[in-house]
Amino acid sequence: NAGVTQTPKFQVLKTGQSMTLQCAQDMNHNSMYWYRQDPGMGLRLIYYSASEGTTDKGEVPNGYNVSRLNKREFSLRLESAAPSQTSVYFCASSRLAGAHGELFFGEGSRLTVL
Amino acid sequence: SQQGEEDPQALSIQEGENATMNCSYKTSINNLQWYRQNSGRGLVHLILIRSNEREKHSGRLRVTLDTSKKSSSLLITASRAADTASYFCATAPTGTASKLTFGTGTRLQVTL
Numbered sequence: 001n002a003g004v005t006q007t008p009k010f011q012v013l014k015t016g017q018s019m020t021l022q023c024a025q026d027m028n029h030n031s032m033y034w035y036r037q038d039p040g041m042g043l044r045l046i047y048y049s050a051s052e053g054t055t056d057k058g059e060v061p062n063g064y065n066v067s068r069l070n071k072r073e074f075s076l077r078l079e080s081a082a083p084s085q086t087s088v089y090f091c092a093s094s095r096l097a098g099a100h101g102e103l104f105f106g107e108g109s110r111l112t113v114l
Numbered sequence: 115s116q117q118g119e120e121d122p123q124a125l126s127i128q129e130g131e132n133a134t135m136n137c138s139y140k141t142s143i144n145n146l147q148w149y150r151q152n153s154g155r156g157l158v159h160l161i162l163i164r165s166n167e168r169e170k171h172s173g174r175l176r177v178t179l180d181t182s183k184k185s186s187s188l189l190i191t192a193s194r195a196a197d198t199a200s201y202f203c204a205t206a207p208t209g210t211a212s213k214l215t216f217g218t219g220t221r222l223q224v225t226l
Contacts, residue, residue: 004156035216042202043157043216058213090156099206099214102147105156 002026006091006106013081013113021076021109023091031094032074033103034058034066036087043090049074050097081113118146118203118217126223133190135220137203138183144206146179146186147214151200160188160201193224 004025013019025032030051035043035058045058049068063085065077074093078085088110092103118139127133137146145164149157163170163179163186170177176189190197200219207215 033214040218042218045213045215048213059215092157100144102159102162103149103157103204103214104159107156108154 004106025093029093033092120220124221137186
């Protein structure tokens, strides 16, 4: 089983460029999440989707947009990348709606904005 | 702001020893979860303990939860070099529908 798959694994952008991080899960999970991980900061929630057709802001949504394309896919878009968005991005999914069950994480997408 | 804070930030032990990590949080919770992250990899779920539980075991892992002190501990017994990783607690505060909040983690180094 693939679990949660993120693409790309690595990306270098220039300030002002746009890009989309893709995430897909094959576990038929209802909820999906995007986190960013910075040194010394732990993981911070950017956006989440409790179920297909719904999305909500997390702790640090500014500068990002998301799309829950279908039950499997949840994408994260940076419209105009800034150096402060240099980070490792993790997509996760969970079977249970809400924070009531375990999260399954992808391997991460490492983004550098110059 | 972080809901959970792990202590210590870093821990170095020898193989065979026990490792204890602590997590403190600020508000009431539905559950508390522990995750492991190997260097350069995604997080892997270890154990979930609900607010009405006090202790839970999984293999060499033992997790305790003290809701009166708003704290949890993760004990890894008989550590192995393969246990070298960062460990994160994550809390599901009551009243927040889908927001699992992570701490900053404890980096565990197990040497031979």
